[in-house]
Amino acid sequence: MDELDYRFLCELAAQLRVDSVRAAAAAGSGHPTSSMSAAELMTVLLARHLRVDVADPANPANDHLVFSKGHASPLLYAMLKAAGVVTDEELLTFRRRGSRLEGHPTPQVPFVDVATGSLGFGLPVGVGLALTARRLDRLPYHVWVLCGDSELAEGSMWEAFEHAGHEGLNNLTVIIDVNRLGQRGPTRHGWDLGAYAARLGAFGWHTIEIDGHDPGQIDYALADARATRRRPTAIIARTCKGRGVSAVENREGKHGKPLEDAEQALGELGGPRALTVEVTPPDAPATPYRYADGALDLPRYEVGERVATRTAFGEALAALGTARGDVVALDGEVADSTKLEAFAKAHPERFFEFYIAEQQMVAAAIGMAARGWTPYAATFAAFLTRAYDFVRMAAVSRAGICLVGSHGGVSIGEDGPSQMGLEDLAAFRAVHGSTVLYPCDANQTARLVADMAAMEGVRYLRTTRGETPVLYGPDEEFPVGGCKILRTGGQATVVAAGVAVHEALAAADLLAEDGVSVTVIDAYSIKPLDSAELVEMARATGKVVTVEDHWPEGGLGDAVLSALADAPVPVRKLGVSRMPGSATSQEQLEDAGIDRGAIREAVLSLLR
Template identity: 80%
Template sequence: MDEVDYRFLCELATQLRVDSVRAAAAAGSGHPTSSMSAAELMAVLLARHLRVDLTDPRDPANDHLVFSKGHASPLLYAMLKASGVIDDEELLTFRGRGSRLQGHPVPSVPLVGVATGSLGFGLPVAVGLALTGRRLDRLPYQVWALCGDGETAEGSMWEAFEFAGQEGLANLTAIIDVNRLGQRGPTRLGWDLAGYARRLGAFGWHTIEIDGHDPGQIDYALSDARATRRRPTAILARTCKGFGVSAVEDREGKHGKPLDDAEQAIAELGGPRRLTVRVTPPTGPGTAYGFAISPGSPPAYEIGERVATRAAFGRALAELANERGEIVALDGEVADSTGLDTFAEAHPERFFECHIAEQQMVAAAVGMQARGWKPYAVSFAAFLTRAYDFVRMAAVSRADLCLVGSHGGVSIGADGPSQMGLEDLAAFRSIHGSTVLYPCDANQTARLVEQAADLEGIRYLRTTRGETPVVYAPDERFPVGGCKILRTGDDATVVAAGITVHEALAAAGPLEEEGISITVVDAYSVKPLGAAELLSAARSTGRVVTVEDHRPEGGLGDAVLAALADAPVPLVKLAVTGMPGSAAPAEQLADAGIDRHAIRRAVRALVRGGS
């Protein structure tokens, strides 16, 4: 790097710093000091190392830049202004109503593939992008992740570091802005770059320790990172928070606030600049790899056959992937229990073992879908709750992905409550724009797996551990947002889903012998719910019982209550209210008060007033 380039990069960094201050000042909020510390890092990356065609943001050969420290969004927007993507007028709409320059980055902004801001989320997604580049797209793009030193306290970061090191993701570079200060005080390691290097080295990363305000050192480190083979690189950059402005430089208590005197700070930095940068477009191939497809026949099961929906899921996904090359699957080291091992055997190149790291699994899926793949991420329903924040952030990212949770409810049997998904329906119902599906038999499962591939947003499919009888013919269709009436009666409507559908059907015969006829509704689409059909059935019978292998809060019963709010009828919710122990599946359903006998008692009480 010659002296002219060096001076230009210093000036560009100062411009990014000034524009970060200006944007936060205009908004009256934001994180300018966190942006100021990384200005040189991003100036050098933007001007000399990032390979992106700004005229074609969807070019598959483009590098990816992930702001894992999403609160440094003023810096990102300043970079967009310097590269001509936005103008100064838009820069100053930062955090304003209707502005696409939100407080933390979202995909409506150029160069932003996924939303960030929840610390510890961005790097795992970057790992997913790098994994996609190497094993799916098979393109030479580089993935750059700007990380904060404070967020390295998050366990998800170490899931990412371990996974990337194990996979040898040489196309991934983590640029860690070690500015020493967090939100309320010093970070755990402060400026101990060697301490970071020891930890990351143990995870198989190539590490480079630099002065994060020296463009020459940064340029060398970024070049070295791109040239490194067989392992990812972490650039450990010592910086000062609020660098360049004496009132805030390396001072506690300045995080997340605009500068008190922005005009003085800008003057201290030498005033605004109007430098522009021509970002270098990629030079490599721009066509992503595609997997071969072949005609297939969807799985079909005979009525009365006993099949676990978890097993039906695995077979259905494997068959679907024969016809659709974009289908991929990620496992949390439970594929032999969830049915996903069938997919793994059929499509090993599209199967990704994420081990017991559910946050990294979901984040990798988010990265894959950002590149146009259709991921199914699979674990026990109970264990997916560990990644709930990542699911929430996936929704903020407008991500399209399928999550599958097996072993839902007490019906799993003797394993006990630690393995039972009892909160999952409520959790996934509350995700913005989500779809929640809960099939009761193998043919229904197969059809819903197919439909889930083409839905938008977060899709959650709940499967059951034990074998259940097939009640639907193979050619039956199950529209999302609908339900199925399996039996009609005059005295009460029983709304069930999954395992409790079979309990409701088993209760209907004995009730008939008592002179009570019931309508049995299979609410396989928990969200969106088949509200019109439910409303019609409820009005016809005048009484409703909901029964679910789930907690009473936020699950099927609450969904039905909401659907019937404008036409209230007497309603009883049967759900799992106690803390289960170990027992056989039938015993679990009985102890929880959600089996066929409990349904009979609840219906009888409604119809006969407790007789």
């Protein structure tokens, strides 16, 4: 690096600081001090090491930059201005209504793959992008992640560090902005760069400790990172929060607010500049690798046969993988239980093992989806709650991912409540734009697994551990947003999903012996729900009982109540109302009050 280059980089870093201050001042809010600490780090990356075709954000050969410390968005937007992606006028719309330059980045902005801002989210997604580059796209693009020292307290970061080290992702570099100060005070390790290096080295990372305000050291570290083989690189950079402005530099209590005297700060930084950067494009055009598509030959099950829906899921996904080369599968070390192992055997090159690290598993799915793949991630329904923030951020990112939770409800039997998914339907119903499916038999499961691939947003499918009778023929269709009427009667309507459908049918037989005829609805599509059909049946019978293998709050029963809000009829909700213990599957249903006898009694009590 010659003297002219060095001076330009210093001036560009000053411009990024100035524009970060200006953007936050115009908005009256934001995180300029967190942006100012990383200005040199991002300047040298942008001007000398990032390989991006500015005219084509969708170029598959582009490097990827993830702002894991998404609150430093003013810095990202200042970089995009310097690169000619946004104008100065747009920069000053930061955080305003209708602006794509939101308080934390979202994919509305060019070159932003995923929404960030929930600390601990960006690096795990970066691991997913790096895995995609190596094993799916088979392209040489590099993934750069800027993170803060505060977020290194998040467990998800260490899931990511562990997995990247295990995979030897040399195409991944994390740049750690060690500015010592978090939101309320000093971080755990302050400026002890060695503490971070020791921990990351233990996870198999190549570490480089630098002065994060020296362009020469930064340039060397970034070049070394790209040249490193067989392991990922962490650049651990000592920086000062609020660098360049005496009123805020390395001072506590200045986080998350615009500078009190922006004009004075701009003067101290040398005032606005209009420097531009010609970002280096990728070395050559590239085409992502794609696996061949084939014919869809879903498994077929005979009516009356007993098959667990988790088994049907695994066999159907293996068939879908043959039909669609874009489908990939992600496991949390339970493939033998979720039956994802069927896909692993059929398509080992598209199967990813994340061990018991559900946050990293879901994050990787989001990263893969950002590159155009269709991921199915499966684990126990109960364990997906560990990754719920990642599911929430997937929705913010407008990511298309398929999640499958097995072992739903008390019907799993003797394992007890720690293994029972009893919150999942409520949790996934609450996710913006989500689809929630709960099949009751093998053919229904197979069809829904295949149909999920073409949907948008977060899709969740719940499967059951035990074997259940096949009710539907293999050619039956199950449109999302629909339901199936399995019995028709005039005195009450019983709405169920999953394992509870079989109990509802048995209850209908018991009620027939009592001289009571009921309608039984299989509400396999819990979100969206077939509200029109439900309202029609509820009005026809005048009484409704809902039954679900789930806590009473937020699941099928509440979905039905919402659907009937404008057509009120008496509704009795049956759900798991007390903490289960260990027992057989049928005993669990009885103890929870959601078995055939409880359904029969609920209908009779309504009729009384």
